[in-house]
């Protein structure tokens with residue numbers, strides 16, 4: 020059994036997959052997401068700060084949803100987030116079309132590899148901590 024601490028409330032729960040968050044925090048977050056999505060649909064010209072304020076969701080979370088391509092700003096909207104590589108304004112995802120194209124032609128980028136390694140190390144450290152905690 021894989022038990023972890025919820026990243027939001029810290030409670031221990033049975034981890035399945037995806038973000039390590041307990042079921043109640045997950046559904047709360049999903050409600051926030053749906054409300055945010057609706058707000059953006061109803062207010063296509065709102066900027067990120069307005070969305071954050073009106074939906075009571077942090078800028079960080081909105082950006083994360085956009086990066087995950089769950090939230091998409093309309094084409095007419097002057098706002099968006101920056102491409103992680105060149106800084107061009109994009110409406111969704113992590114990279115602009117040009118950089119996406121470049122990445123596809125350069126699949127084993129050193130940057131991505133290094134990042135994955137670090138992530139795995141952090142996770143296994145967390146796991147050891149949890150096991151010790153539960154005994």
Ligand SMILES: [Zn+2]
Nearest residue numbers: 025028041044
């Ligand atoms: Zn929780």
Ligand SMILES: [Zn+2]
Nearest residue numbers: 102105115118
């Ligand atoms: Zn770019």
